[in-house]
Amino acid sequence: MRGTIWLAALCLACGSGAPTHLCDELEMLSADDAHRLARQRALIERESGVDIRIALAAASDSSIERDALALYAALGRKRDPHAILYLIRPDAIRIAIGYDIEPAVVDARAGDWIVNHLRPLHRAGDTAESLRLALRMLEEQIRRSTLSDPRRRRRFGSGGAGATATLVAARDTQSTRTLPAIAAAPTARDALDRYRAWLDAPLDRGAPLLTESSRVFLSDWPLTRGYAAFVKHRESRCQFRIIERNERAVAVCRNDSLVAPHFLVRSTLGWQVDLVAEARNVVNLSSGPFAWALRTRGDPFLVPFEDEIVDVEGFLRLQGGDHTRIPAARGPASQPRFARSCPRE
Numbered sequence: 001m002r003g004t005i006w007l008a009a010l011c012l013a014c015g016s017g018a019p020t021h022l023c024d025e026l027e028m029l030s031a032d033d034a035h036r037l038a039r040q041r042a043l044i045e046r047e048s049g050v051d052i053r054i055a056l057a058a059a060s061d062s063s064i065e066r067d068a069l070a071l072y073a074a075l076g077r078k079r080d081p082h083a084i085l086y087l088i089r090p091d092a093i094r095i096a097i098g099y100d101i102e103p104a105v106v107d108a109r110a111g112d113w114i115v116n117h118l119r120p121l122h123r124a125g126d127t128a129e130s131l132r133l134a135l136r137m138l139e140e141q142i143r144r145s146t147l148s149d150p151r152r153r154r155r156f157g158s159g160g161a162g163a164t165a166t167l168v169a170a171r172d173t174q175s176t177r178t179l180p181a182i183a184a185a186p187t188a189r190d191a192l193d194r195y196r197a198w199l200d201a202p203l204d205r206g207a208p209l210l211t212e213s214s215r216v217f218l219s220d221w222p223l224t225r226g227y228a229a230f231v232k233h234r235e236s237r238c239q240f241r242i243i244e245r246n247e248r249a250v251a252v253c254r255n256d257s258l259v260a261p262h263f264l265v266r267s268t269l270g271w272q273v274d275l276v277a278e279a280r281n282v283v284n285l286s287s288g289p290f291a292w293a294l295r296t297r298g299d300p301f302l303v304p305f306e307d308e309i310v311d312v313e314g315f316l317r318l319q320g321g322d323h324t325r326i327p328a329a330r331g332p333a334s335q336p337r338f339a340r341s342c343p344r345e
Helices: 002-010 031-048 064-074 107-123 127-148 150-154 188-198 212-219 225-235 275-281 303-308
Strands: 022-024 051-056 083-088 092-097 161-166 240-245 248-253 262-267 270-273 282-284 292-294 309-312 315-318
Touching: 022 031, 031 051, 031 127, 051 127, 064 083, 064 092, 064 161, 083 107, 083 127, 092 107, 107 127, 107 161, 107 225, 127 225, 188 240, 188 248, 188 262, 188 270, 212 275, 240 303, 248 303, 262 275, 275 282, 303 309
Parallel strands: 022 051, 051 083
Antiparallel strands: 083 092, 092 161, 240 248, 248 262, 262 270, 282 292, 292 315, 309 315
16 A cells, blocks of 8 residues: 555656656556665666666557657656666667766667666566666666766767667577586685676576575576676676685775675585675665665674774775775755656657
8 A cells, every 4th residue: 555655646746747757558567666766766866967767668650769769758858968768668678878878888788788687587577676777787887987087977978879679589598508507616715706707607596606595595586697797897807805704704895996895605615605695784875975885793794804894984894995985966866756658749
């Protein structure tokens, strides 16, 4: 009932000409899904100034590229150069990118997100999760772009474009690769290196490199090739400081403030990656000076590392890591608007 009330409140302005941030003609999002996506996109907008619209629209006689232009204009922004549209139709998916966003999200990257992430999860009936993780990938690309050049936040790129992939008569290749199981490692650093190799085979949720609880966790988590490639790429240049205490270790990136720490344990098999401990102790942040923080000092895994935990501007992080702040617009986020029908001009 609470989700229904929230959805009704979200729709109050939909018929009044107010901009719509999310429309769902395909009825693939629950009220709770819409609430979470609207909050996530609002936080990204507040930090970066990027206006994100999401449309799950019925098929039309127009191409999806023309539909994207018409929908975005009708949704209230008329080709805003600092904006991005995720459009899902029964026959295709498109990411339309404004001029300012293109330096952060080039067409090839957007195409990879569609083919290796959005499309497989959408076909599996997990559209909400596909969009949630796609927004997380978008958020990080914007952050990386502004960290490398803070002036880029409002600087025009060479031109707006986008990427499209069909949903009809196309096959996903998620499960075609078969690689040997990746074993636990003799050292914590070797385990971290093997974890990057494991990201090349993300469907091997039973790899001995992972703790037993991590394997159970992944059995119900929508990991895609696209998201695994995103994680591997973001860590490809990381220089990790590994701190070992007894049978545990934490690995903190020394040269990239966006990359969260990893947690490792030593078992009878060797050193393993503990994704459950990481999920339990690390929170991903939006609309703040940092991309991640530790939730608490008191978790049993972190007790041996108490002397390595530092308070940075009110956020718990690990000593020796990169604490570069994220340049932020810090503007007010627009109020979320939701509609079941997608407006057209």
